[in-house]
Amino acid sequence: MNLISADNISIRFGDRLLLDNVSFGLEQGRKVALVGVNGCGKSTLLRILAGEEAPSSGEVAYKNDLNMAYLPQQPDLDPDATILEAAMDMDDPVMEVVSQYEQAVYRSAYDPKAVERLTDLASKMDSLNAWNYESKVKEILGRLGLHDLEQKVGELSGGQQKRVGLARALLQQPELLLLDEPTNHLDLDIIEWLEEYLSANQMSILMVTHDRYFLESVTNEIVEIDQAKLFQYNGNYSYFLEKKQERYENDQARSEKARNLMRKELEWIRRQPKARGTKAKYRIEAFEELKKDAARPASAGTVELDVSEKRLGGKIIELQHVSKSYGETVILRPFSYIFRKGEKIGIVGKNGSGKTTFLEILSGRLEPDSGVIDQGVNTHIGYFRQEEPNFKPGERVIDIVRAEAEVMKLSDGNEISASQMLQRFNFSPSQQYDIVDKLSGGEKRRLQLLLVLLLNPNFLILDEPTNDLDLITLQVLEDFLQGYKGCLIVVSHDRYFMNRMVDHLFIFEKGKDVEDFNGTYLQYRDQQDLQKFAEQESRKPELQKSKEKARGSSEKLSFKEKREMEQLEADMEILNSRKAELIESLNSGDLNHEQLREVAEEIEKNQEELDSKELRWLELSEKEG
Template identity: 35%
Template sequence: MAAPPLLTLQDVALTFGGTPLIERAELTISPGERTCLVGRNGSGKSTLMRIAAGLAEPDRGVRFMQPGTTIRYLAQEPDFSGFETALAFVEAGMAPGNEHHRARYLLESLGLSGAEDPSRLSGGEGRRVALAQALAPEPDILLLDEPTNHLDLPAIEWLEGELQGTRAALVLISHDRRFLSALSRSTVWLDRGVTRRIEQGFSTFEAWRDAYFEEEERDRHKLDRKIAAEEDWLRYGVTARRKRNVRRLGNLHDLRKQRREERRPIGTVSMASSEAEASGSLVIEARGISKAYGERRIVDGLSLRVMRGDRLGIVGANGAGKTTLVNLLTGTLAPDAGTVQLGTNLRMMLLDQARAVLEPGQTVTEVLTGGRGDTVTVGGQNRHVIGYLKDFLFTPEQARTPVSVLSGGERNRLLIARALAQPANLLVLDEPTNDLDLETLDLLQEMLGDYAGTLILVSHDRDFLDRVVGSVLVSEGKGRWIEYAGGYTDMVAQRGEGVQARAANRGRSEAREKPPVIEASASPTRARLGFKEQHELKTLPARIEKLEGAIAQLRAILADPGLYARDPARFEKASATLVEAETGLAAAEDRWLALEMLRGAQGQ
């Protein structure tokens, strides 16, 4: 017999102002649950999480928690006031009987000593301390709101491993697709105030959501046709039998009311960049550049060329010097040795993850217009600021809202709107994905795909890197940076390990054998392809095509919104087969890329 739920929310509703934020939400958390809570920015995910944690009261609904159940909640912006050290903050969240050595273990695992002053922590350090407080008591339920924000790749991968091994039930809110896919077994979708649940992890959610929207659109067209038919009857129909006609007219009014009161999906983000005239073919050329602060070498002898249209990703652990490297490449900071040459007709736009350009006292309109009027120039055309804000999901009422009251996701969307309104042919984006919802990430990805200029992207989002960049520049420690072809997954396949593995094994010999790579300064000697590898290279395209066809068929099956209710076994089999096929496709593509690189290096 299944264990009873630890926590249940039933028919929860909450209204802010005049618009209902949550109308009919349900949430059930059982022992060992692994659930992701997904939805648009502003849909009420964090509010529902706070209600589940007992920190907010709904207007209506029931919250029931089994007696003796312990809950720990990770907020997006923890309050450190009143604590002298990071360790004191973590220990304050522990119950009597908890082993306090675990607090030190978690802090040390996250790269902290515990003696840090909470008032002076950076965003990433603050997130690590808050995570340690949530994890330390080993609670029955963990409610984590954007746990990967401001974390570097080693910390994200460490957190994945820690959560996979915990006995606690998990409810996760995150924009990191790979993180959600690795940890979730069920998905709760909060959409227009209502929750819908699927007993599958995040990897199947987007196909299910799109199928639901398609079915909803078909129903909307049916309702429109029915209204049109009734209106046609009203104008031209027979007037006999007055009572029947009155009833039919009443039905028409009911249909119109149903159409008016129907809550549609929140508007889609519409992104377009203001591109400047094309830059020269050569955008950046670094020759043997080095930079050090005292004994610490940030960059050592790096040579790199960035050509027009390149998409370069920069990854590394916090403190590796990513921001310093970007400043060197863009001419903001002079190197200690070597030279950096910038191309001609270069117009650069920097999106700063610290959001330093946003003044808390400014209104949303003032951020976009600089306080001059109500128009903004985008792509050479003047647009009213409210119309432009609607493209980024802001309401007209928010145009005069101070920046200080915006959520993290809203601030990031505003910063992206500001950056894209300024003509540029070189975009430098430093952690642009923080606090964005998945749909906005999709639109940002599409915009960058269509962008004709050059992109330098600093990110810890592995999935976003895979989707956007053409090469990845990775910190190898001691000022050494190496460029790998492809996205993050391609880099791991070529390198043989991720950023976390490298950071965890710094004591190993630098001279150990490594797989073929493309270095920014030089190319190592590679072996020639053997007969078996040549045959594999010839047959891989056909295998990739076959897998792509199978994936398309499986997605078509899963696109049926009624499949799960009608035939759960078939749905689960198709979902598992889809994951297996996608994994096989990724492995085949990685292998093909590695063999092509070997062949190209030797001219075979």
């Protein structure tokens, strides 16, 4: 049965028709991605389905007592609430007591009254059978990097607030989860955890995302908005690409056939006497339909990237012992590097590790504390920043472009006007004279990309370029960058984009020197997995000692804890056995590259589960030790 049904929905935004009388239903257990070009109405449709907005026409129906959670691109949270309060729905008695218990645990380190409350709250947790939920709260908040649960929401960055909103949506344990760009501003390890969590969970999902690995792993259906209509594909991202190409080719064939028929019909129409009122009415009506088919584009407009690049000189940019700190916090330890023509470098590291600070220094927007930046005279930097440009309210799109350049020089030496540039970036003539406030977030990012490229840079810096860009624009951008002859520096949490674009990485980690890793992002992750496995193996003797020590104290555990400990030991034995099988398979030499990757991923998942159970086992074993 459908959890949610939209019947004959139309959406208008001013004079723009985003959806034209479409119907849509989401069945239980389906994991659906909503895709389409920027500005086609994806986020608007999601808000309508979430009950945040009303459609221009049509209606939305929900299953009785549907438990639904919605994560918008920018969650609306109380700035005075703590992280824990914002992440939990206090209307639920179980959530309320778990929240009170967690706050008491957190404050017990400095507040004697909180210690006194713990016994009473623990009793309430027992009566509500809330311990499993409390464990889930800790897991989700911890995995999302939210550790200081007493910190006020108003003190958080936009990315951190997005994580709080995501935690709130997941903790509701909904039947239906609506997500708008859930991976934006998340660290790569958090994205990978979320991908695994959503894939394994039985909840139904409808999400807007540009992350193609995420689409491939999580979804089993894709709904595309194209030319104000919905097209459904029962499969993941790979299947969608195949079927979309078939539909595109069929549309082209139908349009060409319609054009040929229209020529014949036009000849017939013109041959008829003008004063004659007995023309075959059905043929005239058919002719009008043919005109529509012949004029219909094969698919929604796409972006065309073609710009001239200024030639690089012998010296590009040389960094000599460049460093940066804020107070006592070291952001960038002394770093030296000589950039070479044509290299494509990816920058990876957790949020707050200094990636954006490095880009600001490299682009000349921020002065380093020490060191020298020597830029060649022929080096022209184009910087696509993570933050949206501060467009003036009420300014027209074409005026924004003309303020930067009246013409753009193409790679073949020809020049095109500002209006032609905008058309190549999929801004229709009518949109060009719209005020910038009317653009969607993705359209503003596309305009931002145009403003960077029209300066013809030969040293291109891209900070999170994939955020809010649609899949079609991303594919075109990737094709353009693969042929780009200048230097390219990319910060991105999009694994697909990073794997395709860069040939080596700068690894940023707090308190450490920047590491230059010679390989792709996938190779870097494989190396991390091997290091993690080696560390786990080295911990085995310590774990064994803890087990032996705990045997003497297990008498002091409660009956429930003893049973839990026995179950943990049985589970760890199964997981260790499976890990041994996977390692043997990995070392067999019989696997191809894709199989090696799959086995490595399973080893990582196996190890994460083993770590979790070992940690709980140690907690129990040392409880009274």
